Amino acid sequence: MNSRSKIAALAAGTAMIAMQTAPAVAEGTSAGTTITNTATVDYRVGGVDQTEIVASDSFDVDRKVNFVIARVSDPTTTVVPGQTNAVIAFDITNLSNATIDLGLVVNQSGSDDFDADNVAIYLDDGNGTFDGTETAITFLDEIPEDQTVRVLVVANIALTHTNGEVASLVLSGTAGEGGAAGSQGAVITSTAGANTAGVETVLADGAGADDGTNDGVFGAGGSYTVSAATLDVTKTSRVISDPVNNTANPKAIPGATIEYCVTVGNAAGSATATNVTITDPLPGDLTFDAVFGIRINGTSDGSGNCNADGVTGGSFSAGSVTATLDDIPGNDERTVYFRATIN
Structure with a gap:
């Protein structure tokens, strides 16, 4: 019954x-x-x-502590060598049934290509981008139940890094006691033993990127991937004519015309190189051929010589040839060629 x-x-x-x-x-x-x-x-x-x-x-009702951190949008942040204030955004949601604090730290991987520099965490000011008005933080203060907060991990990328290199990191949060606005609460631990009449704590978080379940810690991964131009430059010369042999097997004797060819190539898979400028001071033993001029944005024949497909451009001033080339995508090249006479 x-x-x-x-x-x-x-x-x-x-x-x-x-x-x-x-x-x-x-x-x-x-x-x-x-x-x-x-x-x-x-x-x-x-x-x-x-x-x-x-x-x-x-x-x-006892306290159930749970939260998640999620990388926002793209799986990686594309950066260029020398970039400052590169941003990875994360959303942090309090899934607990109580207000909590969250201590925050960024852990960089020891098995990737490089570590980012000057890494810091900022509280997003609401516009989703880093513009220098954000507040640098080491913890989130008094996060109410069900609230989501966006933070920005901001770092600099050294100029020395090359195309395709990756810096991996994890933004990790640790649950802390709420209730004291303006100061970081003590780390929350799970209540041991049998249930009592008081309010006890159960850690209910899942496993993050570098942590286990039910430990009051959760991490989410992000990365910076370098997109760089991979340029190489070659310079060759050939004798076009001389005053004795003309163009039949000419030799580099005084009065001979020399053609210089500068080829700038960008490796396949590399980022587009922009604002590529070549400066080439002419030795004092040569006289620039102003009639021929300067030809730019042509191609090479594969053996170091320029094909005759460039267009007029560049300038000669104060004894130097200067030429700005069109953008060079990956797996492409641009040339500059000009002529001079041996004094």
Whole structure:
């Protein structure tokens, strides 16, 4: 016989039980909420209504601590050598049923290509980009239940890094006690032993990028991937003509015309090189051929000589040839060629 049947039998009449419970919120009932459950028994004896009997039970909801950190948008942040303030954005959501603090730290991988420089964490000011107005932080203060906060990991990339290199990192959070605005709360630990009448703590976080389950720690990974131009430059010369042999097997004798060819190539898979400028001072033993001029943005024949497909461009001033080339995508090249006479 169940308890309801027992009450009815003891009362020697009919019985009705009514129960009330507190409503739940999105991440569960808030920690510390007192839930009271009341049973009311109405009955009759000899057809006469008797005084109802009431029994109640109360308990406090324990604290469930859980949060997640998620990399925003792209799986990696593309950077160029020498870039400053490169950003990886993360969203941090408090899934606990209580307000908590979160200590934050960035751990860089020891098995990638390089470490980013001057890494810092900033609280996003609402526009989703780093513009220098954000506040640098080491912890998130008083995060309410169900709230999501965006933070920005900001770093510099040294000029020495090459195309395709990757710097991997993990933004890791550790749950701390809330309740003291303006200061970082102590690390939250799980309550050991059997359940008691007080408010106890259960760590309910999942496994992050470099942590386990139910440890009050969660991390999410991000990375910087270098997109760089991989340029190489070659310079060759050939004798076009001389005053004795003309163009038939000419030699580099005084009065001979020399053609210089400068080829700039960009390796396959590399980022496009822009604003490529070549400066080439002419030795004093040569006289620039102003009639021929300077030809740019041509191609080479594969053996170091320039094909005759360049267009007029560049300038000669103060004894130097200067030429700015068109953008050079990966797996492409541009040339500059000009002529001079041996004095």
